[in-house]
Amino acid sequence: MKNKGFTLVELLAVLIILAIIFVISVPLMTEILDQSKNTLYKKQINTILDATYDYSLKYIEYLPEDNNISYITLGELKYEGIVDYDLTDPETNERFKNELVISINKVGTGYKNSDIHAKLKGDYLYIVEVDKLKEAKNLKPIITLDGLTKNTDGNYILTLDLNQEINNIAYSAISANGVDLTKKVKKYILLNDIPTDNITTTNSGIYKVHYTVVDNNGYANTATLSIIIADTTIPTITLPNTNKIGKDVTNFDLLKNVTCEDNSGYCDIEFSGEIDYGVVGKYIITYTAKDPSGNTSIKKRVITIE
Secondary structure, three states, X not given: OOOOOOOHHHHHHHHHHHHHHHHHHXXXXXXXXXXXXXXXXXXXHHHHHHHHHHHHHHOHHHOOOOOOEXXXXXXXXXXXXXXXXXXXXOOOOEEOOOOOEEEEEEOOOOOXXXXXXXXXXXXXXXXXXXXXXXXXXXXXXXXXEOOOOEOOOOOEEEEEEOOOXXXXXXXXXXXXXXXXXXXXXXXXXXXXXXXXXXXXXXXXXXXXXXXXXXXXXXXXXEEEEEEEEEOOOOOEEEOOOOOEEOOOOOOOXXXXXXXXXXXXXXXXXXXXXXXXXXXXXXXXXXXXXXOOOOOEEEEEEEEEEO
């Protein structure tokens, strides 16, 4: 008995069935993914709102009086360690921006609200102001760091050498409509993305100083200064004045009284070259000093046998 293959009609029928399944399943899968993103987005918003509530309880002065509004930026919550520094917006797959503003309004316990970006806690309504973040840039305050120039990314960079003294950096801020906001600027310091209280140049590293301000209408902006502490200073080699030895000398310590100094407090020194003891002549010895950052200096010494 011969095996009978599929006919063209049967193959077409199978393809049609598969196409129907595909057409039905794709929108369903898309809907499931969208629902998942929406659920995660609401969860992230709730994380921000709950963190703001905890922050306002810690700093009672942020809670407004009647008919007033207080503003807190997401950056403040991050730097306080209340929310994850890498908190991500599932809709864009990017970090929520530090200048995202959360407003605190005093509305009373009886107030009703259904906004997914808002949460009522006691007499205060906490709102994540996502719309203001998306509005035109010309509404944001302007922060300027005196004496520094912005790079192509719009941020400031300052490079300092190890143990170099750091001067205070003056800054100013102004709203889009010309109001001086300098006194409202808040400064946060991070070392390798970890919050810290001050900047020291005793060790290499990269500090990021975030200057954040919110105007009276809830528009915020952040200026970032990257301070790079790098050791670019080469070690200093000091050689002794004793450079002549007699013909009868058979051994001479070429490292005796040879020193090196470095701003890091440590350096290693080696030498190369040989002396043919007993043979009158001049011999060149090369000293190489290296610090922990790899900075290297070289100095030559002429030893004379006479």
